[in-house]
Amino acid sequence: MKKLRIALIGCGRISACYANAFPKLSDIAEFVCAIDTDIEKARAFAAPFGAAYGTGFEDLQEKGIDVVHLCLPHYLHAPMAVRALQAGMHVLTEKPVAITLQDADLMKAAEAASGKKLGVIFQTRYEKGVQQLRQMIGEGRFGRILSARSYLTWSRPYSYYEGSDWKGTWDKEGGGVLIDQAIHSIDRIRYMLDSDVEWIDGSVHNHYHDKIFVEDTAEAAIQFKNGCIYSLYACNSYAADAPIYLEFQGEKGRCGLKQDTGFYETDGVYQEILPTADADGNIPAYWGSGHLSQIRDFYLSIINDEPVRVDVTEGRKTLEIVKGIYLSSLQGKRIYLPFEDRMYIGVDKAAPGCPDAC
Numbered sequence: 001m002k003k004l005r006i007a008l009i010g011c012g013r014i015s016a017c018y019a020n021a022f023p024k025l026s027d028i029a030e031f032v033c034a035i036d037t038d039i040e041k042a043r044a045f046a047a048p049f050g051a052a053y054g055t056g057f058e059d060l061q062e063k064g065i066d067v068v069h070l071c072l073p074h075y076l077h078a079p080m081a082v083r084a085l086q087a088g089m090h091v092l093t094e095k096p097v098a099i100t101l102q103d104a105d106l107m108k109a110a111e112a113a114s115g116k117k118l119g120v121i122f123q124t125r126y127e128k129g130v131q132q133l134r135q136m137i138g139e140g141r142f143g144r145i146l147s148a149r150s151y152l153t154w155s156r157p158y159s160y161y162e163g164s165d166w167k168g169t170w171d172k173e174g175g176g177v178l179i180d181q182a183i184h185s186i187d188r189i190r191y192m193l194d195s196d197v198e199w200i201d202g203s204v205h206n207h208y209h210d211k212i213f214v215e216d217t218a219e220a221a222i223q224f225k226n227g228c229i230y231s232l233y234a235c236n237s238y239a240a241d242a243p244i245y246l247e248f249q250g251e252k253g254r255c256g257l258k259q260d261t262g263f264y265e266t267d268g269v270y271q272e273i274l275p276t277a278d279a280d281g282n283i284p285a286y287w288g289s290g291h292l293s294q295i296r297d298f299y300l301s302i303i304n305d306e307p308v309r310v311d312v313t314e315g316r317k318t319l320e321i322v323k324g325i326y327l328s329s330l331q332g333k334r335i336y337l338p339f340e341d342r343m344y345i346g347v348d349k350a351a352p353g354c355p356d357a358c
Contacts, residue, residue: 004029004299005064007089009057009080010071011036011045014094017123017291018069019045024292028299032063057083065089067302069295073166074174078103085114092119092298095183097315099174101323101341104316111312119298119308120315122187123290126297129262129273133248133255134192136264143251145193148230150185151245152177156236161212168212176214178204178322182234185244187318188257192248195226196317201334202325208237220325232325260289 006029008018022031033052036042042053052063057080060068068084070077070093078098081091085107097120098104111118124130137145156177166172173180190197202220209216216237222230228248247256253266262273275289294310301308320337328335 001028001303004066004302005032006030006067006069007033007035007060007063007065008045008069008071009035011038011041012071014071015045018071018295019048021292021295022049025296025299028296028303029067032065033060035059057087060087060089067092067299070094073172074099074179075166075172078107081107081118082110085110085116085118088114088116090117090298090302092121092295094121095187095315096120096174096179096319096322097312098319099172099179101316101320104312104319108312108316117298117302117308118312119294119301120310120312121291121294122184122191122310122315122318123294124184124188124260125191125310126290126293127257127260127262128276129257129260130188130192132273133257133262133264134194136255137192137248137250138194141266142248142253142255142264145226145228145248145250148189148193148228148248149246150182150189150230150232150234152182152185152234152236153238154181154236154241155238156181156209156216158209158211161209168209168214170214173214175322175326176204176206176209176212177216177234177236178218178325179319181236182218182232183318183322185234185246186232186321188246189230189232190224190318190321191314193224193226193228193230195224195228197321197324197337198223198225199334199336200321200324200328202232203329204326207235218325218329220328222321 008015011034031049031051034042034046035054037055039055046053067090070080070091072080074096077093081093084091098107107118161168200220200222204215204218206215207217217235220232243259245258247254255264260275264271297309323341324335324339327339
């Protein structure tokens with residue numbers, strides 16, 4: 001079998017997950033080229049693989065690339081994905097799929113026109129606890145799910161944003177704690193419930209980070225079409241990266257996750273689902289160990305010409321919840337889906353970096 005030829009664009013912090021995964025996928029894929037605007041970052045990533053490196057998309061030409069991974073600032077996901085698809089490459093991008101729903105739609109159209117595949121990284125879906133509990137919920141083990149909740153309290157000090165020209169901005173990151181950190185909690189809740197959203201009522205605030213202009217705190221009530229009401233809280237002003245907590249309460253019991261450890265309780269009996277770690281010491285624990293599983297799954301969808309499990313449609317549905325919370329906060333009212341997206345959503349229209357379109 002011919003191995004897939006792989007390239008990575010963006011050799012920043014998250015690229016550590018790919019440096020860990022690629023050697024474990026050498027049976028089906030060969031890493032060929034690393035791209036970053038910082039040539040030293042590209043060189044450092046490529047060196048262990050003996051791969052080529054460069055600073056722009058043009059450096060991928062004539063290298064026979066089958067799959068390109070995008071680890072880029074959020075606002076570049078859509079234009080770079082479209083460019084790669086048009087060049088005949090399959091694309092797997094980090095979350096979010098894009099920063100607007102319109103851009104996600106453009107990506108889907110480009111995928112259809114190219115005949116190639118486009119996937120979105122939501123690696124926490126691939127955790128053992130998520131998969132097992134989703135199946136149990138679908139089988140009705142907990143009865144009808146009445147409510148769900150998620151809590152994320154992490155630390156993102158000013159040093160996290162310092163030196164970045166896109167972190168903490170509306171027009172390039174697309175928001176703050178919601179679109180960057182809590183999006184994984186939102187995605188898991190939606191995925192495990194296997195239901196679409198009816199309405200969103202939420203608010204976002206910047207309580208602590210006086211040197212950025214996006215939210216550091218968010219809360220929302222989200223009504224799913226299956227009747228479940230989801231309560232969300234997220235902030236990145238805590239003193240540490242506390243374990244994420246997700247829980248579902250059903251008519252016959254409850255289940256959830258504390259970080260990557262699943263748990264469920266029925267008839268007064270409490271049990272846990274321990275994760276199977278695959279990450280190494282260079283990867284923060286809160287990223288989980290699902291990158292390897294999702295990347296392999298994406299490669300196999302190409303090799304076997306099967307549908308991509310986390311495709312652009314799935315990525316758009318989760319982005320729609322994020323954008324719905326922003327819009328609800330901006331307008332001060334409940335938002336029913338579908339809704340018209342806006343290019344930039346901000347709380348303070350006078351804030352630097354928030355255009356008049358807010």
